[in-house]
Amino acid sequence: MKRLPFILSLCLATLVLPMTASAETEAAVQKLKSAVGDVLAVADGASSPAALAQKLGPVLNKHVSFEAMTRRAVGPGWRSFSPDQQKEATKLFSTLVIRTYSAKFTPGAKPVIDYQTATNPAKGRVDVPTKMQYQGSRYSVDYRLEQGGGWLITDVVIEGVSMIANYRSQLDAQFKKGGAASVISALNQSLSRS
16 A cells, blocks of 8 residues: 555656656747748748848747757867857857858758658757758758757758768868867858858
């Protein structure tokens, strides 16, 4: 009889956990849909990729954790950056990402996005797979969101290629060449070419 309260609490815990994960997942999906809606509204009114990049900055800063993205793209070397270097690298990285992906949009062209079933691989993280059709091509795009003062996008995986992993291969090599200064210099050079 003494085990009954324990068994009941165990049963309740198994009922509460899925509901919490489900609520967490749903909140993240709604945040992603809001972010995509905001981006598409800005893209719809942009006259060129350059104008789009300029307008997207404030919108994406509300929905994307560029600090987390930059930290992960740099890798373990991030810890040796001074706070000012971290701030500068984050600013440059976010500008580069925004310019790079703005250049891929055609003003007036709208993607059709099919949101697939989201998963909750860890507490505070939700992955949302999507199927996107844009200008006659189909893409598989997965969004990774993490909770930290609200749900924020921390990586985008396009056709199985993580944006963070892609940049990491470049920035880690720069860090090994010359530390934080080399990373910041490489980001500046990439921006001057874009």
